Amino acid sequence: MSRALVEVVRGDLVESLHRGSLVVVDSDGSVLRAVGHVDVPIYPRSANKPMQAAALVRAGAPLEGPRLALAAASHSGEARHVEAVRALLADAGLDESALGCPPDYPLGEAARVAWIRARRDPAPVAMNCSGKHAAMLATCVARGWSVPGYLGVDHPLQRACRVEIEDRAREKVAAVAVDGCGAPVFALTLTGLARAVSSCVQAEPGSAPRRVADAMRSWPELVAGTGRDVTELMAGVPGLLAKDGADGVFVAALPDGRAVALKVDDGADRARPPAVVAALRWLGVGEDDEAAAAVLQRWAAAPVLGGGRPVGEVRAVGGLLD
Numbered sequence: 001m002s003r004a005l006v007e008v009v010r011g012d013l014v015e016s017l018h019r020g021s022l023v024v025v026d027s028d029g030s031v032l033r034a035v036g037h038v039d040v041p042i043y044p045r046s047a048n049k050p051m052q053a054a055a056l057v058r059a060g061a062p063l064e065g066p067r068l069a070l071a072a073a074s075h076s077g078e079a080r081h082v083e084a085v086r087a088l089l090a091d092a093g094l095d096e097s098a099l100g101c102p103p104d105y106p107l108g109e110a111a112r113v114a115w116i117r118a119r120r121d122p123a124p125v126a127m128n129c130s131g132k133h134a135a136m137l138a139t140c141v142a143r144g145w146s147v148p149g150y151l152g153v154d155h156p157l158q159r160a161c162r163v164e165i166e167d168r169a170r171e172k173v174a175a176v177a178v179d180g181c182g183a184p185v186f187a188l189t190l191t192g193l194a195r196a197v198s199s200c201v202q203a204e205p206g207s208a209p210r211r212v213a214d215a216m217r218s219w220p221e222l223v224a225g226t227g228r229d230v231t232e233l234m235a236g237v238p239g240l241l242a243k244d245g246a247d248g249v250f251v252a253a254l255p256d257g258r259a260v261a262l263k264v265d266d267g268a269d270r271a272r273p274p275a276v277v278a279a280l281r282w283l284g285v286g287e288d289d290e291a292a293a294a295v296l297q298r299w300a301a302a303p304v305l306g307g308g309r310p311v312g313e314v315r316a317v318g319g320l321l322d
Contacts, residue, residue, distance in 0.1 A: 002036035005264065005320060006271040010304050010312040017317075018271035020248065020264040021190055024279055024321070027202065027257030029170065029195040033282070033321050041174035041187040042263045046074045047245035048165060048186060048193075049132055050200050050212050055164035057208035059157070061139040062091075068215035069222040071135030074244060076225025077106020077115065077126045084222065085130045092138040099124035100151045101133045101181040108225045129181035131222075136183070153184045162186055168196035168209065180246060193251050194261035201241050202257045213241050213253075229273045229299055236295025237285055242276075244269075250276050258283055270314050273299040278316035 008016040021036025031038070053072040057063060063071055067088055075081035089095055104127035106112045115126060124130060136157055140147050145156050152158065153176055161184070166172055169192035179185035188196070203210035216223050220234035223243070230242050239255030248264025250272040260279040264271045277300045280286070286293035304312035 005275045022262040025194045038190040045245035051165045053212045054209040055161040056139045069219035070131035073131040074128045076108025077111040088134040092141045101127045190261045194259040197253045198259035274316040282321040
């Protein structure tokens with residue numbers, strides 16, 4: 001069964017518990033530590049994006065560098081993200097009307113406030129998955145595949161994504177549903193998800209999955225955004241590849257291939273960073289690197305406020321990986 005991963009402490013009492021499952025795998029994919037249901041399928045949501053982006057590259061997508069990082073992003077909707085999406089679409093001969101993701105406000109708080117102050121309505125280009133959608137559309141144009149219907153599970157683009165995910169995870173997709181952005185989402189076990197992202201960082205230089213991993217690590221600010229855990233962890237821990245997913249999913253792989261994947265049962269995003277940091281520390285990250293230790297410390301706990309001041313914290317349960 002799943003178990004408590006993170007506790008919310010207010011004053012001297014534990015006020016809430018976030019239960020879930022967490023797995024740590026070695027570079028060969030063997031399980032080093034398992035907490036909870038690590039072999040039960042979950043929807044990785046946007047944590048599947050590195051593998052989806054690798055499928056686009058393998059299919060011949062005209063994506064390099066920052067645009068490849070954007071293809072795997074759940075971006076904050078900052079100006080740089082929106083402009084990059086528009087430029088990618090324009091180079092494919094398309095505009096925002098081609099995007100199949102729903103209209104939304106930017107995910108990042110500052111970007112959302114700026115968007116609303118400018119009296120802009122929700123728009124597909126501001127939606128956090130618009131980079132993935134623009135990259136999918138560009139791939140369809142490059143391959144001569146149908147642009148209308150690109151989100152259909154039987155479209156050649158989505159079939160390619162499924163094959164790539166299964167190959168990387170070394171397991172068959174257990175279920176298929178529709179993600180929040182409208183694209184198919186393919187279910188994996190947490191162990192399969194960890195193995196999939198581990199395989200991306202260990203792939204041969206120049207290969208499709210390695211190009212995605214290298215792009216994400218080189219431009220972490222495009223993968224998420226200002227002040228986001230994904231961006232700061234990748235920027236602060238050398239060689240780390242990290243990706244979040246909606247409803248409490250997170251996956252991270254070190255350059256040597258050791259990887260962590262977790263799912264919070266109640267979908268609480270606030271529980272992800274403390275659990276991930278606990279696992280990375282268990283792997284020894286930050287022991288000999290003061291900068292990495294500092295960024296882990298920043299995300300190890302979040303303050304619980306009372307009257308506008310800290311009165312507790314959200315933190316990993318003690319002895320989580322013992």
